[in-house]
Amino acid sequence: MQSAPNRRSALDRPATDPSPIFENFRGMHASELLTAAVAHFDLFGRLQQGSLDFQSLRLALQLEERPAVVLLTALKAMGLLQELDGQVSLTDLAAEHLVPGGPFDCGDYVGLAAQTPGVLTMVRLLKTNRPLGSDEGEEGGAAFIYRDGMKSAMEAEDSARHFTLALAGRAKNVAPYLADAVSMQDAKLLLDVGGGTGIYSHALLQKNPNLQAIVFDRPQVLKIADQMTQEYGVADRCQLVSGDMFADPLPEGADVILLSNILHDWDKPECQLLVNRCAAALPPGGRLLIHDVFLNDALDGPLPIALYSASLFSFTEGRAYSGAEYREMLETAGLTPQPIQPTLVHCGVLAGVK
Numbered sequence: 001m002q003s004a005p006n007r008r009s010a011l012d013r014p015a016t017d018p019s020p021i022f023e024n025f026r027g028m029h030a031s032e033l034l035t036a037a038v039a040h041f042d043l044f045g046r047l048q049q050g051s052l053d054f055q056s057l058r059l060a061l062q063l064e065e066r067p068a069v070v071l072l073t074a075l076k077a078m079g080l081l082q083e084l085d086g087q088v089s090l091t092d093l094a095a096e097h098l099v100p101g102g103p104f105d106c107g108d109y110v111g112l113a114a115q116t117p118g119v120l121t122m123v124r125l126l127k128t129n130r131p132l133g134s135d136e137g138e139e140g141g142a143a144f145i146y147r148d149g150m151k152s153a154m155e156a157e158d159s160a161r162h163f164t165l166a167l168a169g170r171a172k173n174v175a176p177y178l179a180d181a182v183s184m185q186d187a188k189l190l191l192d193v194g195g196g197t198g199i200y201s202h203a204l205l206q207k208n209p210n211l212q213a214i215v216f217d218r219p220q221v222l223k224i225a226d227q228m229t230q231e232y233g234v235a236d237r238c239q240l241v242s243g244d245m246f247a248d249p250l251p252e253g254a255d256v257i258l259l260s261n262i263l264h265d266w267d268k269p270e271c272q273l274l275v276n277r278c279a280a281a282l283p284p285g286g287r288l289l290i291h292d293v294f295l296n297d298a299l300d301g302p303l304p305i306a307l308y309s310a311s312l313f314s315f316t317e318g319r320a321y322s323g324a325e326y327r328e329m330l331e332t333a334g335l336t337p338q339p340i341q342p343t344l345v346h347c348g349v350l351a352g353v354k
């Protein structure tokens with residue numbers, strides 16, 4: 001499609017794939033989680049005598065479910081733990097090199113990082129199961145997420161602008177791929193819940209000239225979306241509606257609802273609530289699109305997603321989920337999951353049809 005003069009195109013693709021940049025950026029979490037496991041939780045020592053089931057190991061570590069999944073998924077993805085028939089055990093690599101006191105133990109070497117700020121912060125977050133910035137006394141509020149009663153950075157103009165524009169750095173690379181991966185031939189109205197800048201909607205609107213869209217988000221975030229809809233030349237087909245996706249009625253009439261990088265911000269009960277609300281708002285035959293990253297169904301990798309999961313865990317109340325976990329949420333809401341279509345930067349789109 002030709003871009004009109006002075007109109008940005010959300011369909012232009014980057015010449016190179018930026019995925020390695022995202023992988024290196026998230027790589028710090030490998031060091032933080034490995035060091036935390038060795039030097040703060042004695043994880044490898046605890047498994048020296050034999051395997052434990054997930055719940056017993058979680059209780060021994062004194063971790064809640066979400067941090068335990070994030071930590072153990074990353075260690076499995078690093079090839080240090082394995083899970084067979086629900087029993088978590090050491091791999092040969094971990095047994096030889098990370099059990100304290102073994103002839104080739106290098107745990108003390110890893111422990112050199114035990115008191116570094118990143119590791120200490122990760123240990124605190126794992127123990128408290130609270131996102132950065134969300135507690136009383138912390139500045140700013142939680143990034144990317146808002147629910148009633150939460151201190152959220154998305155409610156103040158400057159921080160909402162900062163975090164929303166930061167996400168556009170990924171979205172502008174990925175949006176053209178989403179627009180290609182999803183057929184909107186029969187769709188009339190797209191509802192982009194938590195749409196941020198709206199770039200994914202803008203790409204779908206530019207690709208599908210008969211489509212209309214609603215971007216639903218917090219009021220401060222929609223100030224950026226407003227600016228962007230003008231720049232992308234889609235303001236006449238893109239409505240902006242503010243509200244709380246957990247509490248307010250979702251705008252009516254959409255035959256496709258997009259949750260792009262939304263569910264990974266929330267713990268499972270909130271995810272299910274949101275999927276249920278979206279499913280209820282769709283007509284028969286309507287589609288809910290989950291655009292996100294996907295862990296393996298066995299929750300043992302891939303490593304870049306396991307490390308991204310640690311990042312999501314740090315900033316939000318969520319983590320990365322597997323395709324199986326998302327399919328279960330869709331099915332619980334009465335939607336039929338379709339195969340995952342890849343987009344870019346480890347993302348893919350999973351549709352649930354009503």
Ligand SMILES: C[S@@+](CC[C@H](N)C(=O)[O-])C[C@H]1O[C@@H](n2cnc3c(N)ncnc32)[C@H](O)[C@@H]1O
Pocket residue numbers: 144145146147154164167168171193194195196197200216217218221243244245246259260261262265
């Ligand atoms: C991680 S961003 C995703 C933005 C965009 N969909 C993307 O893929 O880049 C999460 C978005 O959800 C919005 N959000 C968080 N909590 C919300 C709530 N309770 N109601 C409406 N929007 C919310 C945030 O303001 C933010 O724009």
